[in-house]
Each structure stands twice: as C-alpha cells, then as structure tokens.
Amino acid sequence: MSKGLPKRSENYSEWYNELVKRADLAENSAVRGCMVIKPYGYSIWEKMQRALDDMFKETGHTNAYFPLFVPKSLFEAEEKNAEGFAKECAVVTHYRLKSDPNNPGKLIVDPEAKLEEELIVRPTSEAIIWNTYKNWVQSHRDLPILINQWANVVRWEMRTRMFLRTAEFLWQEGHTAHATEKEAMDETKQMLDVYATFVEEWMSLPVIKGFKSANERFAGAEETLCIEAMMQDGKALQAGTSHFLGQNFAKAFDVKFQNKEGKLEHVWGTSWGVSTRLMGALIMAHSDDLGLVLPPKLAPFQVVIIPIPNKELEPDAFKIALKPVIDKLKSFGISVKYDDNENYKPGWKFAEYELKGVPIRMAIGMRDLQAGQIEVARRDTLTKETRPLEGVASYVRDLLDEIQSAIYQKAFKFRQENMFKIDTWAEFEAQIEKGGFLLCHWDGSSETEEKIKDLTKATIRCIPLDAVLEEGKCILTGNPSTKRVVFARAY
C-alpha cells in the first residue's frame, strides 16, 4: 500500500476515486460501468440496509421480490416512464448460446434462439409491479399495498463513477397502492421523512427536503419529493426520492378497486428509493485527506485496539489486561477489532485504520499497561487522550455517540457556510463557480430552469418544503416569484 491519498483541495474527484479503492470499499470489474463492492464496503451497505429495513417495517411495509426482467409490452405501458428510461435500458433478445462453428472453443448467440418478445432488464420496477398489483386489487379491502423490494437495477449510463453512478446498482424500491389521493400523498411524505431521518441520524448528514421541479421529476410521477445533501466540494447529491404517482400507473395497468359505495376507481400509487449511491454520499460528505471518516452507527467496526508489542512483556500480557475492557465494550453492543497482527508495525496500523475510517482507535504499549491506562484516539478530530483502563469502556461508548453527532454538526456547519441567498444574476454566476447551494427566486418555468442549466450547469435541486413565502423576482428573468428554491451543481 503506497502512502498518501491525493488531496481534496487539489483534485476532489481523484481523491474520491482513490479513496474508494484504497479504503477497500469497491473496485472496477471486468464489466463496463459495473463495480465489485468489496467486503469492507459491503458491510457498510449492509448496515444501511438493516437500519432502513427496520424503519420500513416500523412504518408497516413488508418485503417482496419481483422479476429482474420486464417484458417490453409491459415496460412501454406507462408512456412517460418508458420514454424517460428508454435510452438507458439493457435488453435481452436471445436465450441461448452455441459453439461457433468457425471458431472452436468460442460461443456465439444462437440466432434461432431469439425471444418472441424482448425482455428489458429493469431500470426500475414500476411496470412489472403494477402489472402484478392489477391481479391483487379488487376491493378497497385489498388496500393499501405496502411493499418494498431490495434489488439490483441496470441503467446503461454513459459515464459512470463508483457508487455515484454505476450501470448496475443496488437499491430498495418501495411500491405502494392506496385508495385515496391523500393517503398516497401522506405515504410519499412519510417515506421522505424516513429517508431524511436515516441520512441525518445514521449517516450524520444533514439534508434539505423538497419537491423536484417538473424538469427533474421522475418519469411517470405527478410529484417527486427528494432529499438533497451537500458534498465537501459544494456540489449537491440527491440522496433519496419519494414519488407520488397519482393514478398514472393504475391507469396504465388498469388497477381498479371497488370503493365502499361500490363504485370502481383507479388506485393511487407511490414509489420511493435509495441506492448504493448513499455510499458515495457517505464517503464524500465526511472523509478527509487521510481517508474515510465513518459515522459510528455505520462503521463495520467501531473501535480498533492496537497493542504495541514489547519484548520485555509476556506475550499475552495485553490480551489478559484488555479482556475485561473488550468484554465490556461488547456488552454495550460496540463492535471491536483487536489487532495484534505482528506482521505490521503500529504506525502502519494507525495509518491503515485512519484510511478505513474506524471511529475510535485505542492503542496500548508497555508504559500504558504498567500505568493501567490506554490511549484513545478519535478519527473525526484526530485528537488523542490517555484514559485509565478502569471505566474506559463506558467512556468509549459515550464518545461514539459524541462522534456521531460531531460529524453531523461539522457537516451541518459546512452546509450553512455554503448556502447563500442570491438576488442578482451576476452574483449567481460568480457564486456557482465556487460551489454551494444558492437560494434564489425562480419564476417557476421549465424554460428558465433549462436556460440557467445551459448557462451555468446548475439545476434546481429542490423547492424546499419549508420554504418561506416571500415576494421576489426570478434570478434570471425578473418575473415574480413567491419563494426561494435551491440551485446547485449536482452529482
């Protein structure tokens, strides 16, 4: 392992790419745009999954699984949805290979094994799911349907980046069906809140909740709600979306129910998802030039203990002295790695665990051992202090909580310092180059948004739910506006 990462200040995207690889989160694979998520990275994803899944269950959802493939005729049923995703679909056309008669040992696609109907590898599952719901819903008593699925999807992106945009990615997609518009809208908002809570409390990352503008809305949705987070380079990252689908999919797939009055109605739908992109957010939001900084709640292990060997000591001296501490930590539910591998020197381990973002490192040498103490170092602040072994476990437990909130506070402060109320176009153009979220008035038209995007690469990240009503003039056109929206360059 060579020393040192690229500096964030010098090349942010190179820093990100290197960090993903060096911290053992993921690597590129033999397949274009598809990554291998390595064990250390996957452990973080599993912790995210666990927390989210618990939250979905608490809000009444259950998991199910639908097919990877969507017959083309189903895929095209909801026109806007189909059109929105058409350009990035992988399509299965054949079901068999055979030996190449002209090239021994090689295979060719058997031209006689052409599918009657092409299968689309799901870029999202609304089509196959709503087609299924059609058979599940007859009466208002069959509603609501509250289902989530953990799955992989494929979107054939032109340009990919590990975690942020890969051709295949892992996600969850919730798909719900309701009897009333209000119930569906409440569900849409509820799941946005679940996402916001998760990202803020588990990932220690503050988000802005809001509506997407029409330009940025999910294809096939009536309304898209989202949470937007700020990365350390001042760019925005969409961390999750929750869509109010209206009756669009119910109409496209003919999903009707008989209401209490005996009348037939189309059901109301929602869908919502977060993906492995959250990993990208986690990495970019907190990490520094030494490596990852992980919030304790998502770290694969929260504490690493490094004994510093000394020939004058009994080989098991550290293990014996530390056993009560480790047992105590484990009894608090804290995950601990005791690293007494003698192939690496302490300095190497310090650097390695900093790279991997382990929240707390404890180191103990002969001097400490004799004094009955241990060094406790925080990854987030890089500060160290020496604590008595007695009571150190509960100190560490509290410190983990403190780190969890300190990381949040740091990210929150950064975001506050990089959000600007902008009222003139000149200021807008100047500030967008420096990054950050620009709170501006906007006249509400797609044309204006498009023009601003062409001029500055900035898009409307969201129209905040808590936007204050105030008189103002559109940043570009000067037309009247009633509230500020968030403009930023985005991942």
Added chain:
RNA sequence: CGGGGUGUAGCGUAGCCCGGUAUCGCGUCUGCUUUGGGAGCAGAAGGUCGUCAGUUCGAAUCUGGCCACCCCGACCA
C-alpha cells in the same frame, strides 16, 4: 456518443519518439533483528508489455481495429 489521455508483475511506474534478451519502487515469500506514527538488512519468486490483426529477420516500441479506465463535453427519471 464527440474531444483529449492512459493501459508494461498484485499496485504504482521507466522504456516507446529513434524496433534488437523489460527498469525501478511498493507489496509478496524466506531468514534474522525490530515494534509508541506507514521498520532495517540479506536472499528469492513473480511478466502472453490491454487485446486482435498487420508491417518486419525481429514489435512493449511502428500501423490499424477492438476493449477497458481517467479527464472535458453531451447524457443522467
């Protein structure tokens, strides 16, 4: 998909212009000494030079196709 760049041992690289037995560092293996911030010494292993084709007596080097990755655009519900 357009413009630019890169591809040589597990990783990072020199060599390429000007064709002739492949360089260095990290890592790995063995041994000894070490261990409080990426250890030292000694020895060793490890290569279809991205891939396919062409030119040539001879190709990492020249030519062309393809593939992958990186940067800048376009694209990204």
